[in-house]
Amino acid sequence: MNDTKILFVEDDTSMGFLLVDFLESNGYDVKLYKDGNSGLKAFKSGKYNFCILDVMLPGIDGFSIAEKIRAEDKQVPIIFLTARAMKEDKIKGFRLGVDDYITKPFDEDELLCRIEAILHRIKNYETLHTEITDFKIGRFSFDYNNQLLTHPNHEPRRLTAKENEVLKYLCLNKNTLIKREDILIAIWGENDYFNGRSLDVFIAKLRKYLAGDTRIQIENVPKVGFVLNVT
Numbered sequence: 001m002n003d004t005k006i007l008f009v010e011d012d013t014s015m016g017f018l019l020v021d022f023l024e025s026n027g028y029d030v031k032l033y034k035d036g037n038s039g040l041k042a043f044k045s046g047k048y049n050f051c052i053l054d055v056m057l058p059g060i061d062g063f064s065i066a067e068k069i070r071a072e073d074k075q076v077p078i079i080f081l082t083a084r085a086m087k088e089d090k091i092k093g094f095r096l097g098v099d100d101y102i103t104k105p106f107d108e109d110e111l112l113c114r115i116e117a118i119l120h121r122i123k124n125y126e127t128l129h130t131e132i133t134d135f136k137i138g139r140f141s142f143d144y145n146n147q148l149l150t151h152p153n154h155e156p157r158r159l160t161a162k163e164n165e166v167l168k169y170l171c172l173n174k175n176t177l178i179k180r181e182d183i184l185i186a187i188w189g190e191n192d193y194f195n196g197r198s199l200d201v202f203i204a205k206l207r208k209y210l211a212g213d214t215r216i217q218i219e220n221v222p223k224v225g226f227v228l229n230v231t
Contacts, residue, residue: 004119006030007048009039009065010081011057022108028115036060043069048076050115055082055089066096074189077118081106097190135171138213138230144168151212159209162187166202170218170228179225 006023010016011034020030031046033039037059043051051069055062066078078098082089085103093101099118102111135142141150147164150156159167165187169178180199181191188195203218203226210216219227 002027004028004049005047006050006052006115007039007043007046008032008052009034009036009057009062010052010054011035012054019108019111023112023115026112034058036062036065040065040068044072050119051076051078052081053078055080055084055093063092063096066093066098070097070189075122077115077122079111079114079118081111097185132172135168137171137174137210137228138215140210140213140216142167142171149209154212157209162198163202163205163209166199167206170206170226174228174230177221177225177227183225 006028008016008020008023008030010019010032013034016032016034020032023030028050031042031048033042035058039053039057040060042048043065051066053062053065057065060068062080062082066080069076069078074097079100079102080093080098081102081104083104090101100114102114133144135144139151139153142148143150144164144167147159147161148156149159149167166183169183169186180196184191184195184199188198203220207218210218215231217229219229221227
């Protein structure tokens with residue numbers, strides 16, 4: 001059994017038990033709750049690495065559970081598994097910050113693949129963000145742990161916490177186009193207008209800080225994202 005503990009909230013008992021059995025046979029530790037109130041209480045009292053939520057539930061509905069979970073934990077993966085297939089419901093789910101929205105009936109093997117893909121992406125992100133803390137950007141040196149940007153011909157600059165995070169994300173994806181929403185979700189936990197404006201401010205500041213090296217450019221790709229170009 002792996003170390004992923006899944007919170008599963010589903011009021012269809014038969015389907016719930018079948019899916020629990022399937023996921024446990026694939027190495028996951030799954031706890032099933034049959035209503036929204038008990039599911040939310042379990043999340044707050046336990047340590048879950050993944051959440052699978054139905055939308056239509058007794059008590060608190062799945063949308064409300066996801067919203068409350070996101071208020072406490074911006075990173076834990078959430079999948080909606082629901083019979084509600086309307087476009088408006090899917091949009092609402094993704095705006096709440098869920099990682100996937102799967103409609104019933106569904107294929108168990110496809111669900112398993114989606115869970116594994118999300119976990120794999122998170123593992124790779126955490127590995128990159130944990131192991132690499134020192135970067136070379138042209139003639140600049142960037143010490144993430146100490147929030148320090150240095151250049152041989154300039155005074156060292158201490159970055160703010162958000163400047164530090166944005167620059168690290170750019171450095172980890174150097175010379176690669178990064179989508180705005182990916183940066184916002186990774187650093188702010190959600191993609192909205194106000195966080196987007198904040199990101200633009202931090203990008204402008206970082207351009208100013210890195211202006212001492214003409215080989216460095218933070219390129220804006222309109223309506224898509226940014227590229228930290230270093231030649």
